[in-house]
Structure formats: C-alpha cells, structure tokens
Amino acid sequence: METSDSTKRVGVGARLDRLPSSNLQRLFISQLGIGVWFDLFILFTGGPLALPIAKTLNVSKATATFYVAAFPFIGAFFGSIIYGILGDRYGRRITFLTSLLGFGVFSIISAFSTNIYELGILRFVSYLSVGGEIAIVDTYVSEFITRKG
Numbered sequence: 001m002e003t004s005d006s007t008k009r010v011g012v013g014a015r016l017d018r019l020p021s022s023n024l025q026r027l028f029i030s031q032l033g034i035g036v037w038f039d040l041f042i043l044f045t046g047g048p049l050a051l052p053i054a055k056t057l058n059v060s061k062a063t064a065t066f067y068v069a070a071f072p073f074i075g076a077f078f079g080s081i082i083y084g085i086l087g088d089r090y091g092r093r094i095t096f097l098t099s100l101l102g103f104g105v106f107s108i109i110s111a112f113s114t115n116i117y118e119l120g121i122l123r124f125v126s127y128l129s130v131g132g133e134i135a136i137v138d139t140y141v142s143e144f145i146t147r148k149g
Contacts, residue, residue: 025144032137039130043072059116067120075127076134083132096136102129
C-alpha cells in the first residue's frame, strides 16, 4: 500500500506530538528564545539612543530617530520576508546561521560609522538579518514544541 508524502508528514507530526518533551527540546527552545530576546532588546534601544547619537553626529533628533530607530524596523520587516523565502529554498539551518553572521558583522561595522547615513544603512542591513532570525525561530519553535508541552 502506497502513502502520499502528505500522509507521511501527518504521520510523523502525529508521532512527534505523542512523544513527551525532552530536556534537549527545552534547551533548544530556551536558547532560541534568549537569542530573540537579545535581538529585540537591541532593536528597541534605538529610540533611547537617538538623542545621544543626534548630539554626537550633529544631526537633528528627528533625523537620528529615523535612521537609528525606524530604519531597523523597516529592515526587520523586509528581512523576515527575504529570509523566510531563503529558509524555504536553502534550508533553515544555513539561513539561520547566515542571518546570525550578517547581524554580527554589520552590527560591529556600524560601531565604526562616521555619519548618520552610514549608521542608518548599516543598521538597516543588520536588521534584515534580525527579521530573518525572528521568522526562522518562530518556525523552529512551532516544529520542536510538542502538544504535551
């Protein structure tokens, strides 16, 4: 008797749902959650940092707020779409590692920016990666958590 791919997937999912949660699953989900918490913490620090950055780079507070606080949110939005597609096409593991690397590299480079435009562009690009991390982590959590908790 042949079964279709969809039947196999449902069977595997049903089997995973019947299994109890393991410590490895809890550790994995906890680490993902902590990582996303730090990403979002850094994302939301843009607002409070806008005034000191405006003074340091001699720009208006509105300009600094846009490039430091709003621009990263736009990057995260587009990053979640882009990395979601890449994760489906090339696999979540490699896409997740690429997004982590991109966030780290562009965040470090942004520390050396000399004007608000460089800082805004670098934060935008680094938060493309954060959007990807959030999209991939959501998928990982939904796959690894069992119905029994």
